[in-house]
Amino acid sequence: MKFTVQKEYLVKAVQDVMKAVSSRTTIPILTGIKIVVTQEGMILTGSDSDISIESFIPSTLDDQHILEVQQTGSIVLNAKYFGEIVKKLPSDFVEIESDQNFVTKIKSGKTEFSLNGFDAEEFPLLPQIEEHETFRISADLLKFMIRQTVFAVSTSETRPILTGVNWKIENGDLTCIATDSHRLALREAKIEMDSMDNNFKVSVVIPGKSLNELSKILDDNDEKVEIVLTEHQALFKTKHILFFTRLLEGNYPDTTKLIPNECKTELTVDTKTLLQAIDRASLLARDGRNNVVHLETVDQSIVNISSYSPEIGKVVDEIICKELKGEELKISFSAKYVMDALKAIESPEIYIQFTGVMRPFLIRTANDTKTLQLILPVRTY
């Protein structure tokens, strides 16, 4: 194998596939990145037991020659060292050459590295995804949907299914739901389907960690991402990247019953004002159990956000609501959960629906049923 490639493309591709490489794997070959070079281009692959990422560098891109292949072939190189090396090479071009003992020379400018590689034949094959229903969604919307839900997955392994995000397709809509049983985040959006079959239904659970890595790889543009969901795997395809993740096994709990459809107190408020008030109140609550702050309606348009620590002191913040309707209310909640939800909504103004002191409350934007954040209060009063 021998070829020359433009450094910037190599650096980007290595960075992308590295996200699937775990340094703590027990299978030595998986600490490596597989490189396969053909006349068409260069394929880099990284994999752990959960995620596999394949990145393609074509020989020619937009009429520009970015890869010159002298001899086709393949090799596996240690991801950590190869990744750091390519970033620090001095010239804009990199020449890579492997011999039959898998020793690989990496030359750039006046620098010559020689790395001990492994036989590419030993690298595990990627999952085979059979022909299947595919759908499409733009990269920026996909990233947004991930950002609005994935933070709410459980970090505890006591109920492994809750460490993933439930993706449901029905009637041409994708709904993403995450819950750690103290809060729930939901986001819905229209998808583009290949077939006109509006009866296509599927429900899978994608590990939160995989979605976080996927989000880092996707660019923030409206390029379409093609998505295939099978029984055990999900595949996300962009122009030059394939991203595979295993799915979580098991039944995701039915969360529709959790969402209250009545409402006793409702308020509309500036998001930043509320966020900053809760942030300040949480300063004193942080060391206490659960980081609990309190919300109390004061008069027809004012709520107080407060917290109290016997050792440190107390804080009260007065917030003027844009609108405040319904019953009087005193309620306590985790500052972190509410701040996470307010940040995820990304709207200048938000609408909160309470249905009582011990009932979950809903945070959303006015007139939007596609985004929903639900939070369980904490019993203190």
Next chain:
Amino acid sequence: MKFTVQKEYLVKAVQDVMKAVSSRTTIPILTGIKIVVTQEGMILTGSDSDISIESFIPSTLDDQHILEVQQTGSIVLNAKYFGEIVKKLPSDFVEIESDQNFVTKIKSGKTEFSLNGFDAEEFPLLPQIEEHETFRISADLLKFMIRQTVFAVSTSETRPILTGVNWKIENGDLTCIATDSHRLALREAKIEMDSMDNNFKVSVVIPGKSLNELSKILDDNDEKVEIVLTEHQALFKTKHILFFTRLLEGNYPDTTKLIPNECKTELTVDTKTLLQAIDRASLLARDGRNNVVHLETVDQSIVNISSYSPEIGKVVDEIICKELKGEELKISFSAKYVMDALKAIESPEIYIQFTGVMRPFLIRTANDTKTLQLILPVRTY
């Protein structure tokens, strides 16, 4: 005590004095910041057993009224909470009021904090610095001198005196020296003395940690810093800040004998080229003992930088020197120590003097005797 102050000045002053507050102190009152308010202004003080910092906010600055005192007084407030609170207050003005039980109200906009404070009488007094010889140096030069030496202090407590930087004044020159016994950094500069007494001599050892904190507080400008060195304390004065540090007890080793005055091989080279080559070579050396890389003269103007790891591979970088004179040489050294030294010198071109494989070598800029970096090689050949 009752006063109103502009938030930005309070935030800056709290940030500065916080640098002297340790969260791990065993004396509860030292987790606090002392605040004393008079008609002239507000003094904030933070202290641990090594460093004390005092910051002054005057009532009027450049004809601008920044502090309005309704009632003079004093209080000690928990540094961690007070620091976070003032940063997050909503308005540009902060009203602070303490009652006789040391409960302190902090109001800003619609926010009201109430913190449990302590009696300011219990706060330890600052060290008393008797009348003494003072000298002056501009803040940016002082920061530069600290940056060029403090990284070379020892991090090990086996010889505590080496965790400090030796400051020597003689003939109107200040010399700063740091060594961890594997390398040495030296920087010399002219100072402005109060008296015309050129016979004034002093030698003290200032803890490296104190100099790092001092450096963070000083602005990067040519404002003069007034310095007083006594037997047990050093004091650094700027317009609104007093910075006290204890000195290290004991005799600093005589380092003049370490510096070779002959030279067998000398080279002049572009700093960035050498720095990047050593950085690349250290990639493979990092996991090995001591992070050792090798330098070898190849012909009349070329040196090779290389490293080798039996498991991972090897790397050779070829560097064209601007000048290379003297004996052939093969030498090994710690990549980290040489990179630290090259970064500290901050010059586009550097000059290295070798006096043999097992003798310390010198890194400096051509025609400059005021800055010197000395490094002990590692025996490998």
